[in-house]
Amino acid sequence: MVNYVTKGIDISVKSIYDGSYFKNYSLHFSFNYIIKITNQSKNTVQLKSRHWRIFDSLSSDIIIDGEGVIGQKPLINPGESYEYSSGCLLTSPVGAMRGFYNMIDVNTGGKFRAYIPTFKLTAPQALN
Secondary structure (H helix, E strand, O other), X not given: OEEEEEOXXXXXXXXXXXXXEEEOOEEEEEEEEEEXXXXXXXXXXXXXXXXXXXXXXXXXXXXXXXXXXXXXXXEEOOOOEEEEEEEEEXXXXXXXXXXXXXXEEOOXXXXXXXXXXXXXXXXXXXXX
């Protein structure tokens, strides 16, 4: 598990290898990740959008931008956490992800980025 804190927003990530399979006659490696966002600040914040950069050792980087996460734009009060899981496919058994959430401080209206630390996506067989 990796974590990073930006302006009192602690983001921790755990990645899990979920197996491999063929899609469109190509081998793909499936990864899940669980993200926990904990508000350690004194103000309520809202996650508005996300930005991801996915590194695949056999492909070009993939950039993903979108509203919220898994169809939600959660409000996170001080001392509370929001957790969700998602996943991605790679064409290789080795990769990584990193990014940020565009957040708003509900009390002040201030906007900021909460950075998601780089986390590895590695299939166990790639370690041998």
